[in-house]
Amino acid sequence: MGTLTKQAAQKAATAPLLAGKATAKAAPAVSAWSGRALAAVGGENVVDVLTRQHRQIKLGFLRAALPGPWRRRNFDRLMRLLAVHEAAEEAHVHPVARRALDHGRELAARRRAEEKQAKELLVALWRTGPHGTGYLRRLNEVRRAVTRHAAREEREEFQALRKAVSLSRLRMLGAEVKLTQAYAPTRPHRWVNNEAANKLAAPILGPVDRALDALRHRTAS
Template identity: 45%
Template sequence: MFDEVEQAPPEKLAQAFDRLTRMLSVHETAEEEIVHPYARRRLDNGHGVVGDRLEEESRAKRMLVDLHRKGVDDPGFWDGLGRLRTAVTAHARSEERYEFARLRAGTSVLERRAMAAAVRAAEACAPALPHPGAESAARNLLLGTPLALMDRAREAITKALGKR
């Protein structure tokens, strides 16, 4: 999705960035609600592994919020997008190495299928914009649906007003 933003023509840049923002926000929320709590319980040093991932996610969310607030026309947009891409890529590598590979090794196919179904359900009601500070499963469950409704209402209003 970063490639899509980087290759978007100027008139489609805001839409491409909005799609990237939505995808990252929804994906991370689902991980925070489903995958990380499971990893905390199942992995040796699960709290440490998940804590490190949450710190990475929080940094990336703050970058994403900053980029989103400033908009694609901001002079620092492209540099900020590059920093975000680097942070997200490093985070994904860390998740794969320290969390996901260990979860695959320590869970059954049935458990992984159940977790995948739960992630899809969480993605369906996750906020469409990043909300730094809501990295815990409890906060996501408490705030996720109202934030998702507000985010989607904001998107609809903005679109109706022709602002993006």
């Protein structure tokens, strides 16, 4: 993406951040029980879920750049979406890529390194806050890093997963990702950047972050 412009940001503000559903294909290999479990969480395959979230994240950056009283809300939404998205990828998707793909180990290591670097920038952005000095510059830094990372995931990892992993497994992974995102931390945590840290820390940090979010929301309203 190019540099943020006011017109682009204002145009983006009119579209809902979390709207839209990708279509899911049928999964003939899924059992009746897992079929019902999948239906309960939408039955979408993981690549569709994550690719849609990449689009929402790009839109979220434009909305978070808007001036005015809604900047805080848009910033919080973007931070939350980025946190739960990366948590689910680190906990579920990169480990499967590492095991299932040719050169999966190197590929997953590169993605994790990018995520670690982006998380450093995210922590700095979080500390600056939406009204702090240098906010737009930091937001743009994070946007560039995240956009590059997302493009590489789609090009190198997601396309390969579609070919190497069965559709029923991709749909199960989609369900795991959605469940993880329902309780994952909502803020960037520098040291939570791999499968083990995410699986161990999410049940503790997730509720803490969500309680802090609720508290801030109550004091702000």
